[in-house]
Amino acid sequence: MHENAVFRDLVSILGEAHVARNVPMKAYTSIRTGGPARFFAEPDTIEKVLELLQYLRDKSITHYIMGNGTNLLFPDSGYDGVVIRIGNKISRITLEGNQITAQAGASLAAVSARAMEASLEGLEFASGIPGTIGGAVTMNAGAYGGEMSQVVKETLCVDEQGKLLRLKDQEHGFGYRKSRIQTDALVVLETTMVLRPGEQMEIRNRMADFNSRRREKQPLNLPSAGSVFKRPEGFYAGQLIQECGLKGHTIGGAQVSDKHCGFIVNLGNATSQDVLDLIKLVRKTVYEKTGVLLEPEVRIIGGDL
Numbered sequence: 513m514h515e516n517a518v519f520r521d522l523v524s525i526l527g528e529a530h531v532a533r534n535v536p537m538k539a540y541t542s543i544r545t546g547g548p549a550r551f552f553a554e555p556d557t558i559e560k561v562l563e564l565l566q567y568l569r570d571k572s573i574t575h576y577i578m579g580n581g582t583n584l585l586f587p588d589s590g591y592d593g594v595v596i597r598i599g600n601k602i603s604r605i606t607l608e609g610n611q612i613t614a615q616a617g618a619s620l621a622a623v624s625a626r627a628m629e630a631s632l633e634g635l636e637f638a639s640g641i642p643g644t645i646g647g648a649v650t651m652n653a654g655a656y657g658g659e660m661s662q663v664v665k666e667t668l669c670v671d672e673q674g675k676l677l678r679l680k681d682q683e684h685g686f687g688y689r690k691s692r693i694q695t696d697a698l699v700v701l702e703t704t705m706v707l708r709p710g711e712q713m714e715i716r717n718r719m720a721d722f723n724s725r726r727r728e729k730q731p732l733n734l735p736s737a738g739s740v741f742k743r744p745e746g747f748y749a750g751q752l753i754q755e756c757g758l759k760g761h762t763i764g765g766a767q768v769s770d771k772h773c774g775f776i777v778n779l780g781n782a783t784s785q786d787v788l789d790l791i792k793l794v795r796k797t798v799y800e801k802t803g804v805l806l807e808p809e810v811r812i813i814g815g816d817l
Protein backbone atom coordinates (compact mmCIF):
# COMPACT_ATOMS: atom_id res chain seq x y z
CA MET A 513 0.00 0.00 0.00
CA HIS A 514 1.24 3.48 -0.77
CA GLU A 515 2.96 5.30 2.09
CA ASN A 516 0.95 8.50 1.69
CA ALA A 517 -2.32 6.57 1.71
CA VAL A 518 -1.34 4.78 4.94
CA PHE A 519 -0.41 8.08 6.52
CA ARG A 520 -3.75 9.60 5.54
CA ASP A 521 -5.60 6.62 7.01
CA LEU A 522 -3.62 6.81 10.25
CA VAL A 523 -4.39 10.52 10.56
CA SER A 524 -8.06 9.89 9.97
CA ILE A 525 -8.15 7.21 12.69
CA LEU A 526 -5.99 8.96 15.30
CA GLY A 527 -6.00 12.66 14.46
CA GLU A 528 -3.11 14.67 13.07
CA ALA A 529 -1.46 15.33 16.41
CA HIS A 530 -1.08 11.61 17.09
CA VAL A 531 0.80 10.34 14.01
CA ALA A 532 4.19 11.20 12.59
CA ARG A 533 6.53 9.86 9.94
CA ASN A 534 10.21 8.95 10.11
CA VAL A 535 10.48 9.37 13.85
CA PRO A 536 13.92 8.46 15.26
CA MET A 537 13.46 5.77 17.88
CA LYS A 538 16.49 7.08 19.74
CA ALA A 539 14.19 9.89 20.88
CA TYR A 540 11.81 7.37 22.49
CA THR A 541 14.13 4.74 23.95
CA SER A 542 15.92 5.13 27.25
CA ILE A 543 19.20 3.90 25.72
CA ARG A 544 18.92 6.62 23.05
CA THR A 545 19.64 4.44 20.04
CA GLY A 546 17.57 3.29 17.08
CA GLY A 547 16.75 4.59 13.62
CA PRO A 548 13.49 6.01 12.30
CA ALA A 549 10.10 4.37 12.50
CA ARG A 550 8.33 4.83 9.18
CA PHE A 551 5.19 5.71 11.15
CA PHE A 552 4.89 6.53 14.83
CA ALA A 553 1.45 6.51 16.42
CA GLU A 554 0.38 7.62 19.88
CA PRO A 555 -3.32 6.89 20.32
CA ASP A 556 -5.01 8.74 23.17
CA THR A 557 -7.81 6.31 23.97
CA ILE A 558 -8.16 2.54 24.23
CA GLU A 559 -10.89 2.66 21.58
CA LYS A 560 -8.42 4.26 19.17
CA VAL A 561 -5.81 1.58 19.94
CA LEU A 562 -8.42 -1.04 18.99
CA GLU A 563 -9.45 0.81 15.84
CA LEU A 564 -5.82 1.26 14.80
CA LEU A 565 -4.98 -2.42 15.38
CA GLN A 566 -8.02 -3.43 13.35
CA TYR A 567 -6.90 -1.22 10.46
CA LEU A 568 -3.32 -2.56 10.57
CA ARG A 569 -4.62 -6.12 10.62
CA ASP A 570 -6.97 -5.53 7.70
CA LYS A 571 -4.15 -4.02 5.63
CA SER A 572 -1.49 -6.50 6.89
CA ILE A 573 0.78 -3.64 8.03
CA THR A 574 3.67 -4.56 10.34
CA HIS A 575 3.53 -2.90 13.75
CA TYR A 576 5.21 -2.90 17.13
CA ILE A 577 3.75 -1.94 20.51
CA MET A 578 5.93 -0.03 22.93
CA GLY A 579 5.46 1.60 26.31
CA ASN A 580 8.13 3.88 27.69
CA GLY A 581 10.92 2.29 25.64
CA THR A 582 13.06 1.42 28.66
CA ASN A 583 13.79 -2.15 27.63
CA LEU A 584 14.12 -1.81 23.86
CA LEU A 585 16.80 -1.90 21.21
CA PHE A 586 15.58 -0.81 17.77
CA PRO A 587 17.87 -1.36 14.76
CA ASP A 588 19.85 1.61 13.46
CA SER A 589 18.14 1.06 10.12
CA GLY A 590 14.85 1.86 11.83
CA TYR A 591 11.48 0.14 11.78
CA ASP A 592 9.63 -0.34 8.51
CA GLY A 593 6.10 -0.26 9.87
CA VAL A 594 4.03 1.43 12.56
CA VAL A 595 5.40 1.82 16.07
CA ILE A 596 2.49 2.28 18.47
CA ARG A 597 3.38 3.96 21.71
CA ILE A 598 0.98 3.33 24.58
CA GLY A 599 2.22 5.93 27.01
CA ASN A 600 1.06 8.85 29.08
CA LYS A 601 -1.87 9.63 26.77
CA ILE A 602 -3.54 6.41 27.99
CA SER A 603 -2.71 6.45 31.67
CA ARG A 604 -5.81 6.74 33.83
CA ILE A 605 -5.47 5.30 37.33
CA THR A 606 -8.49 4.46 39.50
CA LEU A 607 -8.72 3.15 43.03
CA GLU A 608 -11.40 0.95 44.56
CA GLY A 609 -10.82 -0.40 48.05
CA ASN A 610 -7.56 -2.37 47.95
CA GLN A 611 -7.54 -2.50 44.18
CA ILE A 612 -5.86 -0.16 41.77
CA THR A 613 -6.67 -0.22 38.06
CA ALA A 614 -4.29 1.44 35.63
CA GLN A 615 -4.45 1.90 31.89
CA ALA A 616 -1.46 0.43 30.06
CA GLY A 617 0.38 3.72 29.55
CA ALA A 618 0.39 4.72 33.23
CA SER A 619 3.93 4.86 34.59
CA LEU A 620 4.93 2.52 37.40
CA ALA A 621 6.13 5.59 39.29
CA ALA A 622 2.67 7.18 39.12
CA VAL A 623 0.81 3.98 40.00
CA SER A 624 3.03 3.19 42.97
CA ALA A 625 2.78 6.80 44.17
CA ARG A 626 -1.03 6.58 44.02
CA ALA A 627 -0.91 3.33 45.98
CA MET A 628 1.30 4.94 48.61
CA GLU A 629 -1.00 7.97 48.92
CA ALA A 630 -3.88 5.55 49.54
CA SER A 631 -1.77 3.67 52.15
CA LEU A 632 -1.73 0.52 50.04
CA GLU A 633 1.39 -1.63 50.04
CA GLY A 634 2.78 -4.15 47.56
CA LEU A 635 3.98 -1.91 44.72
CA GLU A 636 6.95 -0.27 46.43
CA PHE A 637 9.37 -2.45 44.43
CA ALA A 638 8.08 -0.88 41.20
CA SER A 639 8.38 2.80 42.02
CA GLY A 640 11.88 3.15 40.53
CA ILE A 641 11.35 0.99 37.45
CA PRO A 642 11.05 3.51 34.60
CA GLY A 643 8.42 1.67 32.52
CA THR A 644 4.67 1.66 32.00
CA ILE A 645 2.11 -0.78 33.40
CA GLY A 646 1.78 -2.36 29.93
CA GLY A 647 5.53 -2.92 29.66
CA ALA A 648 5.77 -4.11 33.25
CA VAL A 649 2.98 -6.70 32.93
CA THR A 650 4.45 -7.92 29.62
CA MET A 651 7.92 -8.26 31.14
CA ASN A 652 6.74 -9.31 34.62
CA ALA A 653 9.06 -6.54 35.81
CA GLY A 654 10.49 -6.92 39.27
CA ALA A 655 13.03 -5.68 41.79
CA TYR A 656 14.00 -6.11 45.45
CA GLY A 657 12.02 -9.33 45.87
CA GLY A 658 8.82 -8.01 44.29
CA GLU A 659 7.44 -8.59 40.81
CA MET A 660 4.25 -7.78 38.94
CA SER A 661 2.98 -11.36 39.22
CA GLN A 662 2.55 -10.84 42.99
CA VAL A 663 0.04 -8.00 42.59
CA VAL A 664 -1.62 -8.34 39.17
CA LYS A 665 -5.12 -9.78 39.37
CA GLU A 666 -6.69 -9.09 36.00
CA THR A 667 -5.58 -7.67 32.65
CA LEU A 668 -7.72 -6.51 29.79
CA CYS A 669 -5.91 -7.30 26.52
CA VAL A 670 -6.60 -7.66 22.86
CA ASP A 671 -5.29 -10.58 20.82
CA GLU A 672 -3.99 -10.71 17.27
CA GLN A 673 -7.48 -11.36 15.91
CA GLY A 674 -8.88 -8.29 17.69
CA LYS A 675 -10.66 -10.30 20.39
CA LEU A 676 -10.79 -8.73 23.85
CA LEU A 677 -9.60 -11.02 26.66
CA ARG A 678 -9.65 -10.63 30.42
CA LEU A 679 -6.71 -12.59 31.81
CA LYS A 680 -7.21 -13.55 35.45
CA ASP A 681 -4.49 -14.62 37.94
CA GLN A 682 -2.69 -17.71 36.56
CA GLU A 683 -3.90 -16.99 33.04
CA HIS A 684 -1.18 -14.33 32.79
CA GLY A 685 1.38 -17.15 32.52
CA PHE A 686 3.96 -15.18 34.47
CA GLY A 687 7.53 -16.45 34.73
CA TYR A 688 10.86 -14.79 35.32
CA ARG A 689 10.69 -11.64 33.10
CA LYS A 690 8.08 -13.27 30.90
CA SER A 691 4.33 -13.60 30.51
CA ARG A 692 1.68 -14.86 28.18
CA ILE A 693 1.42 -11.32 26.79
CA GLN A 694 4.78 -11.97 25.08
CA THR A 695 4.17 -15.51 23.93
CA ASP A 696 0.65 -14.86 22.59
CA ALA A 697 1.48 -11.37 21.19
CA LEU A 698 -1.31 -9.73 23.20
CA VAL A 699 -1.65 -6.00 23.74
CA VAL A 700 -2.24 -4.85 27.31
CA LEU A 701 -4.96 -2.22 27.64
CA GLU A 702 -5.61 -2.07 31.38
CA THR A 703 -4.54 -3.96 34.51
CA THR A 704 -6.05 -4.35 37.96
CA MET A 705 -3.71 -4.95 40.90
CA VAL A 706 -4.65 -6.07 44.39
CA LEU A 707 -2.69 -4.46 47.21
CA ARG A 708 -2.79 -4.63 51.02
CA PRO A 709 -3.57 -1.89 53.52
CA GLY A 710 -0.37 -0.63 55.13
CA GLU A 711 1.23 2.25 57.01
CA GLN A 712 1.78 5.16 54.67
CA MET A 713 5.04 6.25 56.27
CA GLU A 714 6.49 2.73 56.07
CA ILE A 715 5.47 2.45 52.42
CA ARG A 716 7.06 5.81 51.68
CA ASN A 717 10.25 4.80 53.49
CA ARG A 718 10.52 1.50 51.63
CA MET A 719 10.14 3.32 48.30
CA ALA A 720 12.78 5.86 49.30
CA ASP A 721 15.12 3.06 50.42
CA PHE A 722 14.77 1.12 47.14
CA ASN A 723 15.30 4.27 45.13
CA SER A 724 18.39 5.30 47.03
CA ARG A 725 19.80 1.77 46.54
CA ARG A 726 19.15 2.20 42.81
CA ARG A 727 20.94 5.54 42.69
CA GLU A 728 23.88 4.07 44.59
CA LYS A 729 24.26 0.90 42.45
CA GLN A 730 23.00 1.80 38.97
CA PRO A 731 24.43 4.16 36.33
CA LEU A 732 21.31 6.34 36.26
CA ASN A 733 23.28 9.33 34.94
CA LEU A 734 23.77 7.67 31.53
CA PRO A 735 21.26 6.32 28.99
CA SER A 736 20.69 2.56 29.26
CA ALA A 737 18.01 -0.09 28.89
CA GLY A 738 18.40 -1.33 32.47
CA SER A 739 19.81 -4.80 33.09
CA VAL A 740 20.83 -6.17 29.72
CA PHE A 741 20.74 -9.84 30.75
CA LYS A 742 18.35 -11.97 32.75
CA ARG A 743 19.71 -13.29 36.02
CA PRO A 744 21.17 -16.72 35.27
CA GLU A 745 20.19 -19.38 37.76
CA GLY A 746 22.56 -19.35 40.73
CA PHE A 747 24.54 -16.29 39.56
CA TYR A 748 24.34 -12.54 39.07
CA ALA A 749 24.97 -11.44 35.48
CA GLY A 750 26.76 -8.24 36.56
CA GLN A 751 29.13 -10.14 38.84
CA LEU A 752 29.99 -12.73 36.16
CA ILE A 753 30.67 -9.97 33.64
CA GLN A 754 32.89 -8.13 36.10
CA GLU A 755 34.79 -11.32 36.99
CA CYS A 756 35.44 -11.86 33.29
CA GLY A 757 37.28 -8.54 33.18
CA LEU A 758 34.72 -6.69 31.08
CA LYS A 759 34.00 -3.78 33.41
CA GLY A 760 34.22 -0.57 31.35
CA HIS A 761 34.76 -2.49 28.11
CA THR A 762 33.71 -0.24 25.24
CA ILE A 763 32.66 -0.78 21.63
CA GLY A 764 32.00 2.46 19.74
CA GLY A 765 29.83 4.52 22.09
CA ALA A 766 28.53 1.55 24.12
CA GLN A 767 30.16 0.60 27.39
CA VAL A 768 29.78 -2.11 30.03
CA SER A 769 29.01 0.25 32.90
CA ASP A 770 31.88 0.66 35.32
CA LYS A 771 29.29 1.23 38.07
CA HIS A 772 27.19 -1.89 37.44
CA CYS A 773 28.41 -4.44 34.90
CA GLY A 774 24.87 -5.72 34.25
CA PHE A 775 24.14 -2.43 32.44
CA ILE A 776 25.36 -1.30 29.04
CA VAL A 777 25.41 2.49 28.88
CA ASN A 778 25.41 4.88 25.95
CA LEU A 779 28.39 7.20 26.34
CA GLY A 780 26.77 9.70 23.98
CA ASN A 781 27.05 8.51 20.42
CA ALA A 782 26.38 4.77 20.63
CA THR A 783 24.49 3.00 17.86
CA SER A 784 22.29 -0.03 18.42
CA GLN A 785 24.92 -1.99 16.51
CA ASP A 786 27.57 -0.96 19.08
CA VAL A 787 25.25 -2.18 21.84
CA LEU A 788 24.53 -5.44 20.00
CA ASP A 789 28.22 -6.07 19.31
CA LEU A 790 28.98 -5.50 22.98
CA ILE A 791 26.15 -7.82 24.05
CA LYS A 792 27.56 -10.52 21.76
CA LEU A 793 31.10 -10.02 23.05
CA VAL A 794 29.95 -10.18 26.69
CA ARG A 795 27.92 -13.34 26.05
CA LYS A 796 30.78 -15.06 24.25
CA THR A 797 33.39 -14.10 26.82
CA VAL A 798 31.25 -15.07 29.82
CA TYR A 799 30.30 -18.35 28.17
CA GLU A 800 33.90 -19.25 27.34
CA LYS A 801 35.20 -18.36 30.78
CA THR A 802 32.37 -19.64 33.01
CA GLY A 803 30.13 -21.92 30.93
CA VAL A 804 27.13 -19.68 31.71
CA LEU A 805 25.15 -18.52 28.66
CA LEU A 806 23.57 -15.15 29.41
CA GLU A 807 20.12 -14.54 27.97
CA PRO A 808 19.21 -10.97 27.04
CA GLU A 809 16.46 -9.25 29.00
CA VAL A 810 16.34 -6.28 26.61
CA ARG A 811 14.01 -6.78 23.68
CA ILE A 812 16.01 -6.72 20.46
CA ILE A 813 13.66 -5.67 17.68
CA GLY A 814 14.08 -7.21 14.27
CA GLY A 815 17.01 -9.30 15.24
CA ASP A 816 18.44 -12.01 17.38
CA LEU A 817 21.80 -12.79 18.89
Ligand SMILES: Cc1cc2nc3c(=O)[nH]c(=O)nc-3n(C[C@H](O)[C@H](O)[C@H](O)COP(=O)(O)OP(=O)(O)OC[C@H]3O[C@@H](n4cnc5c(N)ncnc54)[C@H](O)[C@@H]3O)c2cc1C
Nearest residue numbers: 579580581582583643644646647648653654655699700738
Ligand atom coordinates in the same frame (compact mmCIF):
# COMPACT_ATOMS: atom_id res chain seq x y z
C1 LIG B 1 17.52 2.56 34.54
C2 LIG B 1 16.62 1.37 34.35
C3 LIG B 1 16.31 0.55 35.42
C4 LIG B 1 15.49 -0.56 35.24
N1 LIG B 1 15.22 -1.35 36.33
C5 LIG B 1 14.43 -2.42 36.17
C6 LIG B 1 14.12 -3.27 37.29
O1 LIG B 1 14.53 -3.03 38.42
N2 LIG B 1 13.34 -4.36 37.08
C7 LIG B 1 12.84 -4.67 35.84
O2 LIG B 1 12.13 -5.68 35.72
N3 LIG B 1 13.12 -3.89 34.77
C8 LIG B 1 13.89 -2.78 34.90
N4 LIG B 1 14.16 -2.00 33.82
C9 LIG B 1 13.65 -2.38 32.48
C10 LIG B 1 12.28 -1.78 32.10
O3 LIG B 1 12.07 -0.56 32.78
C11 LIG B 1 11.14 -2.75 32.42
O4 LIG B 1 11.24 -3.95 31.68
C12 LIG B 1 9.76 -2.12 32.12
O5 LIG B 1 8.76 -2.95 32.58
C13 LIG B 1 9.55 -1.86 30.63
O6 LIG B 1 8.43 -1.01 30.49
P1 LIG B 1 8.28 -0.04 29.24
O7 LIG B 1 6.96 0.62 29.34
O8 LIG B 1 9.45 0.84 29.12
O9 LIG B 1 8.25 -1.11 28.06
P2 LIG B 1 9.02 -1.07 26.67
O10 LIG B 1 10.48 -1.06 26.92
O11 LIG B 1 8.47 0.01 25.81
O12 LIG B 1 8.60 -2.50 26.09
C14 LIG B 1 9.05 -3.68 26.73
C15 LIG B 1 8.27 -4.87 26.17
O13 LIG B 1 6.91 -4.74 26.55
C16 LIG B 1 6.07 -4.70 25.38
N5 LIG B 1 4.96 -3.77 25.69
C17 LIG B 1 5.04 -2.52 26.19
N6 LIG B 1 3.80 -2.03 26.39
C18 LIG B 1 2.93 -3.01 26.01
C19 LIG B 1 1.51 -3.12 25.98
N7 LIG B 1 0.71 -2.14 26.38
N8 LIG B 1 0.99 -4.28 25.53
C20 LIG B 1 1.77 -5.30 25.11
N9 LIG B 1 3.11 -5.25 25.12
C21 LIG B 1 3.67 -4.12 25.56
C22 LIG B 1 6.96 -4.26 24.25
O14 LIG B 1 6.48 -4.73 23.00
C23 LIG B 1 8.27 -4.93 24.64
O15 LIG B 1 8.26 -6.28 24.28
C24 LIG B 1 14.98 -0.87 33.97
C25 LIG B 1 15.28 -0.04 32.88
C26 LIG B 1 16.08 1.08 33.06
C27 LIG B 1 16.39 1.96 31.88
